[in-house]
Amino acid sequence: MRRVMIGMVVIAAGACRTADAPPAAEPTSAKPGAALADWTPPPESAIPDDSMGVSVRRGLALLRHTPDSLPRYATSNLRCVSCHLDDGRRVSAAPLAGAHARYPKYMARTGAVVNLTDRVNYCFTRSLAGNALPDQSREMQDILAYIAWLSTGVPVGTKVAGAEGLLKLPSDAVGDSARGHALFETTCAQCHGSDGAGKLPPAPALWGAKSYSIGASMAREERAASFIQHNMPLTAPGSLTVQQAYDLSAYINAHPRPDSPGKRADYPAGDAAADTPYDTKGHTAYRAPARLLPRANPRGATVNAPARAADGGVR
Numbered sequence: 001m002r003r004v005m006i007g008m009v010v011i012a013a014g015a016c017r018t019a020d021a022p023p024a025a026e027p028t029s030a031k032p033g034a035a036l037a038d039w040t041p042p043p044e045s046a047i048p049d050d051s052m053g054v055s056v057r058r059g060l061a062l063l064r065h066t067p068d069s070l071p072r073y074a075t076s077n078l079r080c081v082s083c084h085l086d087d088g089r090r091v092s093a094a095p096l097a098g099a100h101a102r103y104p105k106y107m108a109r110t111g112a113v114v115n116l117t118d119r120v121n122y123c124f125t126r127s128l129a130g131n132a133l134p135d136q137s138r139e140m141q142d143i144l145a146y147i148a149w150l151s152t153g154v155p156v157g158t159k160v161a162g163a164e165g166l167l168k169l170p171s172d173a174v175g176d177s178a179r180g181h182a183l184f185e186t187t188c189a190q191c192h193g194s195d196g197a198g199k200l201p202p203a204p205a206l207w208g209a210k211s212y213s214i215g216a217s218m219a220r221e222e223r224a225a226s227f228i229q230h231n232m233p234l235t236a237p238g239s240l241t242v243q244q245a246y247d248l249s250a251y252i253n254a255h256p257r258p259d260s261p262g263k264r265a266d267y268p269a270g271d272a273a274a275d276t277p278y279d280t281k282g283h284t285a286y287r288a289p290a291r292l293l294p295r296a297n298p299r300g301a302t303v304n305a306p307a308r309a310a311d312g313g314v315r
Contacts, residue, residue, distance in 0.1 A: 036098075036154060036155070036158045036159065036160050039098075039153060039154060039160050041088075041089050041095075041097035041098075041150050041151070041152070042149070042150070042152050042153075044060070044087070047060075047149065052145065052149075055141065055142045055145040055146075056142075056145050056146050056149045057146075058142040058145075059142035059143045059144070059145050059146030059147070060087060060146045062080070062139060062142060062143055062146075063079065063080035063081050063084070063087065063088065063143065063146065064079060064080075064081055064087070065079065066078070066079040066080050066128065067079065069139075070130075070133070070139060072131065073124055073128075073130045073131045073132070073133050073139075074124065074128045074130045075128070075129060075130045075131065075210075075296070076128050076129040076130060076204070076205065076209075076210045076211060076212065076258070077198055077204055077205050077210040077211075078127065078128050078129075078204040078205070078210075078211070078212060079202060079204070080123065080128070082202070082204045083127060083218065083227070084096050085231060087150075088146075088147070088150055089150070090162075090231070091161045091162040091167075092162070092166075092167055092226075092227075092230035092231055092237075093166070093227065093230070093231050094162070094165045094166050094217075094227075095161075095162040096146075096147050096150055097150050097151060097154075097160065097162070098150075098151050098154045098158075098159070098160035098162070098163060099116065099119075099147055099150075099151060100116065100144075100147050100148040100150070100151035100154070101151050101154040101155060101156050101157065101158055101160075102157075102159065102163060103115055103116040103119060104116075105119075107119070108267060108269065108271055109266050109267055109272075110122075110266075110305045110306075111267065111268035111269055111305065112305050112306045112307070113306065114305070114306060116144060116147065117135050117140060117144065118303055118305075118306075120133070120140065120143055120144070120147075121133060121135075121303045122303055125213075125215075125260075125300075125301045125302060125303055126212070126213050126215040126216040126217075126260055127212050127213075127216040127217070127218065128212070129210075129211065129212055129213040129216075129257075129258040129295070129301075130300075130301070131297055131300030131301060132300060132301075132302070132303050165217070166217070166223055166226040166227055166230075167226055167230055168222075168226065169222055169225050169226045169229060169242055169245070169246075170242060171222060171274070173222075173225070173242055173243060173246045174246065174250075175221055175225065175246035175247045175248070175249050175250025175251070176246075176247045176250060177247070177250045177251045177254050178251075179244075179247040179251075180246075180247035180248045180249070180250050180251025180252070181251045183244055183247055183248055183251075184248055184251055184252070187232075187233060187240070187248075188206075188232070188233065188248065191203040191233070191234075192204075192205075192206050195208070196208060196211070196252065196255060197210065198210070206252045206255075207252060207253075207255030207256060207257050207289075208255070208256060208257065208293075209258060209293050211257050211258065212257065212258070213257060213258040213259065213260040213295075213301075214257055214258070214259060214260050214263065214277055214278055214288075214289060214292060215260025215263045215266070215278075216260075218253075219253055219257065219277050219289075220253075220273060220275045220276060220277065221246065221249045221250055221253060221275045221277075221286070221287065222246075222249075222273075222275050223275075224248075224249035224252060224253060225242070225245040225246045225248070225249040226245070228240065228245040228248050228249060229241075229242055229244075229245035232245075232248075250287065253277065253287070253289060254287065254289060254290060255289060255290060256289055256290050256291035256292065256293055257289050257292065257293065258292070258293045258295055259292040259293060259294060259295055260278075260301070261295060261298040261299075261301045261302050262302045263278050263280070264278070264279060264280060265280075265305075266278075266280050267280045267281060267283065268281060269281075270282035270283070274286060275287070277289065
């Protein structure tokens with residue numbers, strides 16, 4: 001009888017706890033590929049004061065001062081934040097916010113699924129026209145720590161504003177280099193210099209040996225036009241028309257710039273964008289630059305793509 005009574009008390013207590021407890025919260029994770037609304041990246045002031053915070057802060061410092069901190073790897077005068085404005089927060093400038101939740105990810109240019117480490121190194125080798133960072137280096141881990149922290153609160157597989165990179169512009173526009181030249185002198189040269197080398201730091205070089213390579217997204221007319229139209233000039237972003245942005249892009253990208261070793265192997269599925277400025281499978285270069293400048297370290301300027309399943313996978 002005593003055992004029965006104890007059992008009844010236990011059951012009753014459990015029932016009370018169940019009745020008193022608040023209903024279970026709905027899962028917060030979104031469906032893979034879904035968009036996450038009303039999310040904003042955390043402010044710099046929220047970086048924790050612990051060992052993780054030290055790594056996050058160092059990663060942010062590397063993005064802000066890339067050539068100074070990593071001269072062997074960032075050999076142009078561009079910094080990571082030259083393109084990823086506002087420390088990777090600006091929606092119109094290929095934001096890093098939320099990127100940690102989107103990788104591994106299929107990349108058409110590579111023709112394979114790549115991880116975030118490789119994606120960072122594509123920026124170093126192409127956009128910074130430099131050399132790949134060692135995957136396990138302290139510097140790479142700190143950069144990844146910052147990107148992960150900047151994505152706090154974004155479930156894996158979820159997209160936030162800017163997830164597709166630079167915002168798309170009408171694809172039927174065509175830039176006029178002559179008009180772009182005249183507009184460059186009145187709108188851009190005061191910061192970037194008439195020679196495009198970057199007159200007022202931290203304004204980066206827009207062509208020449210210290211600029212981005214032909215393999216960078218910015219070397220495509222539409223991609224550069226999008227960045228220009230939404231973000232330039234810094235003192236009045238959005239003040240240029242779409243056509244003016246295309247004209248400036250055509251003028252800037254017509255100039256010599258660093259080569260991108262191995263670029264002919266890009267887009268192995270034959271799906272290169274129409275304005276890709278170099279030959280690839282099934283594609284003829286669109287408005288190639290006047291000249292390509294050789295890279296000092298061609299081997300370091302490439303990132304080995306993961307093997308595709310169609311190629312036999314692991315070897």
